[in-house]
Amino acid sequence: VTDHASPAAQPTLARRAAGLASSLPASPDARSIAFDSGHAFPGVLPDLTRECVVALTTCRPETLQYAPRPGLADLRAEIVRFMASDGTSVAPEQVLVTNGAKHAIELICRLLLDEGDAIVVTTPTYFTAIPIFRSFGVEFVEVPQDQHGLDVAHLRETLADRAKAGRRAPKFVYNVPDFHNPTGVTMSEARRRELVELAGELGFFVIEDSPYRKVRFEGVSVPSVASLDGNARVFHVGTFSKLMAPGLRVGWVTGPADLIARMIQLKSDGGSCPLTQRVIVEFLRAGRLPAHIAQVQVTYRANRDAMVAALGEEMPDARMDVPQGGYYLWLTLPEGVDATEVARVAGERGVIVLPGSRFFARSDAPHPGNHLRVAYSHATSDEITEGVHRLAAAYRTVAAGARAASVS
């Protein structure tokens, strides 16, 4: 009999497993309607054959060898240009190309974190980031947010209280300031300024994870946190997953040049794929990005509107703040309704949604149990209609059960 629970391996494996149990994905059957993921709408996946043929013929010696560790020079230059057009000024040596945004977050963790370090996240926060942080053995400090985003005054108080109590200062604040995942809230400029000021004052870093920044349907873009950073305290994480296609697996991180240089050394993976990097460079140089972003905006706005309308009709009990962009709606069910149970019953009835409980980092603190995250990004109009119908039926079943239990 094989014994993986040998004395040497046991503590680490147990911790790793405990840290990751909550990240297991649901396994929907094929006929289920999936409102759970951040997939792209299939109709907006671009045709990249021309770019790929150029990459594999004209550029073959580049695209089939190892790439430079920081990323192709041409791609770093394009990222600098792209961010400059969005009001954020960085130098090429401040840019590190990664295998998607989550890889960037992991590299920042490897750079900054030691076991037992504290980090700050919002309540709720991006659920896929939670197991990454947890695998580094962090202590989570949760701060609330409101319609203006992360509550910086509350953060300041929390950190002051911790300092008084002799508890260690957090290494960084992790946030999704544009169309927050899962709540859809965009952090106001005033709050962003307060956050970078506090970071400079207390010496922590800020991770600005901003995949949805360009997926804006209306309203005016807020300056990136990185653009307001006068103290070299902000890591900005970007990705081509939401700009072009998730399957390219190319993201980037910008930050202080000396720390990016150390991350480049930590990124001991033989360089990110030069083939997909070159495909992106060719796409950007051909000037295809603006039209593609416009198509994404139009498509996802229509999806959002369809889902908001369907929910208003079928589930009038569910409250929500309609976001101006992004992929998700964050529903608040009436108090006392167990959203995890709603998600479970919905799954049985053929629609996959995520219970809000998945988005809270601390397992040892109480959190509201009546939220659902619903993704409108990659469903068709028919799927939205039918999926919301199924979800509403599941909700009514669970709510009726809850009422009956409270009466009896």
Place this chain on the structure above:
Amino acid sequence: VTDHASPAAQPTLARRAAGLASSLPASPDARSIAFDSGHAFPGVLPDLTRECVVALTTCRPETLQYAPRPGLADLRAEIVRFMASDGTSVAPEQVLVTNGAKHAIELICRLLLDEGDAIVVTTPTYFTAIPIFRSFGVEFVEVPQDQHGLDVAHLRETLADRAKAGRRAPKFVYNVPDFHNPTGVTMSEARRRELVELAGELGFFVIEDSPYRKVRFEGVSVPSVASLDGNARVFHVGTFSKLMAPGLRVGWVTGPADLIARMIQLKSDGGSCPLTQRVIVEFLRAGRLPAHIAQVQVTYRANRDAMVAALGEEMPDARMDVPQGGYYLWLTLPEGVDATEVARVAGERGVIVLPGSRFFARSDAPHPGNHLRVAYSHATSDEITEGVHRLAAAYRTVAAGARAASVS
């Protein structure tokens, strides 16, 4: 003034930087001849345009969305088939597709290692793996090798001594058993059997890193360590970098199914690139791999022969065991000649080679200083002639200086 040396960040950053200083690549100028890297010979980079067009048209919804975390099912099946054809039987759920082999090594470390853990490496060992291990804060236990590979009897004694002294057992043994990097030695079947037996007995794991296994020019293939593993103790790391092209950035790891399942959860990167995975599947299904491997073997054998001949003529003082495959020659210069100085002078004269000192994991133990690693994989015939000529001149200069110093 920005202060990254804030109290919170300081210890981690210092350790990370110290651990990585030795991994900085040399920066050759454009006219230098590079004998330092594991790049592919440009002439054997395959034409993948057909595969890529299929991937981006017929398979677009798959290749441009997120991939399943373990890898495309079709690719896992192809890897199972490929390994079976090589005598190693694994089930699909034992296969995890990664962003290259180094990513696989890093994931194994994340699964198994805690700060301060001990691991075993050969003297010398693969230099790019050293900073990965070091970034996890490991203690290195070095074991020697001879012409039969890692000396398992010596390992057994070392581990018995450690146990007696109350020092912690190592979590794993890392080795490159086929055409070892840098020495080119292939571990004998008897030694492989002894190693898996010892692993089962003492409860450590074995990482079999085998990128060069198919780059064999002559002689008979030895069963993989994984194929001899009766105790579910072996992780086998493979890569398409050496089978097809480094730029694809697709590797894999096989191991005990329960541990692979945990690694899949740890691999929180949104899945490896489905585009390059599909390109590989199409290439394999078209039956192109055997002919491609044959071409690689013929090309690299010719390169090896040319370099061995040139070294024999120009640097008769340099001893070497001619490897039956792989990418590298491991040169032993006469005692007292400083190979690091030879590499430095060679760099000035326009040929980049790596000093053997880069391949020793422990910085607190004495190692021989008279080795050089020379890659023949991606140089042309003219570059081999001219590069060895420059290297020999650098060697003579340094050796003459050493003789003069010892006489005076």
